[in-house]
Amino acid sequence: PKLIAAKFCRYLLHLDYEVTYVRNFTDIDDKIIKRANDLGEDPLSLSNRFCEEYVADMKNLGCLPPTHQPRVTEHMENIKNMITQIMENGCAYAVDGDVNFAVDKSPNYGQLSGRKLEDNRAGERIAVDLRKQNPADFALWKAAKEGEPSWDSPWGPGRPGWHIECSAMSAHYLSFKFDIHGGGSDLIFPHHENELAQSSAASSDSKVNFWVHNGHVTNNQLKMSKSLGNFFTIRQVIEKYHPLPVRMFLLSNHYRTPLNYTVAQIEQASETAWFIYQTLQDCEVCLSPFQERLAKSGKKPVQIPGEAQACLTKLQEEFNDKLSDDLNTSQLVTGRKFNEALKYITLNLKPLKKQKQMSPLVHSIAAVGREVESVLRILGLLPTCSYDEVLQQLRERALVRAGLKAEDVVRLIEERTTARKNEKFGISDKIRADLAAKGIALMDEGKETVWKPCVPVVQGKWVGFVGWVRASVDSWVAFKWIYRFIGWFRRVTGLVDHSTSMKKQP
Incomplete structure (x- = not known):
């Protein structure tokens, strides 16, 4: 989800919007407490370590840093104040140190997920708690349990429920009205539905213009889980694969669709990244004798040949059309227009090497190269180091895999x-x-x-058609298909006399 949010930020900044990006951390909840108890570690120490690792992972993937990065434990007063406001508005009630949100008081409950309140019958999706007015009521504040971290509150010591923290922190940094709220598709219900309900209960001005939900990464079409043994972390992946092709792979699908991780696809992304950065390095080397004169020409209008201009126009149109259509980055750097731009550069590098003076060809290749770099920059795929360095890093990862x-x-x-x-x-x-x-x-x-x-x-298996052919040469599959082909060839060429029947005549 955070990669998608950072992608939105990059594009909105490209369009000259002023962006305030909030990336919040839940640093205390039931799962963290359980994990800390299993490890014999302090829950807040554990969550702090996880937060720091996550920030490092996002940096490695080239995600823009957020404007604000709040944690739940830093905003307890904001959370308690919002709960108080919801209670004063008659939409929550306290019982035995807990505070529950009353879903019956939310007339539009279910509007985000499309679920009706009566669908959430007790005993099916929600555990029965006789202290609740409605089985679907959810916790805003949980009474303290022995051995768990807790904070003082008007209702007794405890800690926030899962949903209230997001409402409180977003309201603190963005107000009750803001433009885009992101998250995984699995959070639509109950998390975002409950968040919407409690924010609306706290303020009648509460509104999110766009809810943006992304699909999840699967592993060979299976949901990732430790029980299946197909779970891995970003840190494990980038030990073998450079972060740039990993990011390229993650951007290869529309963000709302599930993204299936396979070794073949990440290998292909690595090869694509090599080709792109090698092409741009070759372009940079060939243009180096002209860099000073290109810089002096600045923004002066320059005559660019029709082929180069058409290449530029098509690339710009495809880029703008795709990103303005619900931020569709799928097949952008592997698409035809982007590759035509790279092809234009590679085909003209040899004649460029023969150029001694500034010419339309020099300006053309420089212009196409700049446009390719612009696309990569907006997608977060432009290296922060030199092309020579990133190519060496790609080689090093390839050696690790080999x-x-x-x-x-x-x-x-x-x-x-x-x-x-x-x-x-x-x-x-x-x-x-x-x-x-x-x-x-x-x-x-x-x-x-x-x-x-x-x-x-x-x-493991041969990759691609060429690989399949090579793998099949010494196999029964190859023999069977060759045998069938010979039979077919003999029939169509008349080498077999079909007029002769093998059936004994009476």
Whole structure:
């Protein structure tokens, strides 16, 4: 959810809006207390550690830092004041040190989720509590339990319920009226429904213009959970994959749809990232002799050839159309227009190297390169370091995934070079194929062999059509399909006489 919120911020800032972004932390609740008890750790110490790790994760993923980053424990007075206001408005009641919100007092309860109050029958979705006026009533304040953190209140020591904290903190930083409220789709009910009800009960001016809910990340079409053994953290992922392609993968779907994580997709994102940053580095190197003159030309109107101008216009139109359509980033950096811009750069780098003077070609490539960088910047995909550095970082992650060191690849390249000189092409091809299977692609450039990260040819299963063909060559699948093809070929070419019946004639 926080990645989506930061994405909205980037685009709104790009459109020159003044943005106040609040990212709140629940640093005390039932789950934190249980986890702390299991670990024998102080709950507030545990939640503080989790908060710090989360901030580091978001920074690694290139998320914009929020304007405000409040925690529940820092806003107890705001929370208690809001509960008091709700009670004074007749929408909550105290019982045995608890304070419950009375859903019967909320005439529009269910409007966000589309659920009717009568659907929430006791004994089905909500545990029965005879102290409640309605089984659907929810806690605004929970009476203290032995061994749990608590704060003094007019109703006795205790701590906030799950929902009230968000209403209190958003009202404190944004007022009761604000534009966008985000969160995962699983929070629509009960969390956001209850948040809407209690905020409306606290103030008649309460209003959120847009509720934005994102889909969740699944692992091979399965919900992530520790019990299934398919759960992992951002920190675990970025040990093997650079944060930029991870972010690229996370932006590859429309934010409202579930995003299915597979190794093949994250590998593809890594290869795409390499191609983009390598292209921009090549562009930067080729334009370096002209940088001073390009800077002096500034914003003066420059004649750009029609092909380059068309490339720019199409890229700008696709970018604006997609992002203005509910912030649709799906296939933006893998889409046709973006890749046409990269292709324009790569196809013109060779003639650019021959240029000695400023020319329309120089201005064209510079303009297309700037537009590509602009798209990446708005998406949070523009590296904060040089392209050379980020390419080296991508290589390092590829080596980690391959279980190799840089010197191992150098040694294998030397062995392959020796094998080729001695015309031992079987050995040469095997070295190349073995490295490709580990995500290391060898490229012969003149007399030199260099390497880059790639999608592994083998990855438990073969990846892609080419991989399938290679994997099938020595398999029964290949033999069966080749046999069928030969049979079909013989029939269509007339090599089989279909006029002769094998049935014995009477």
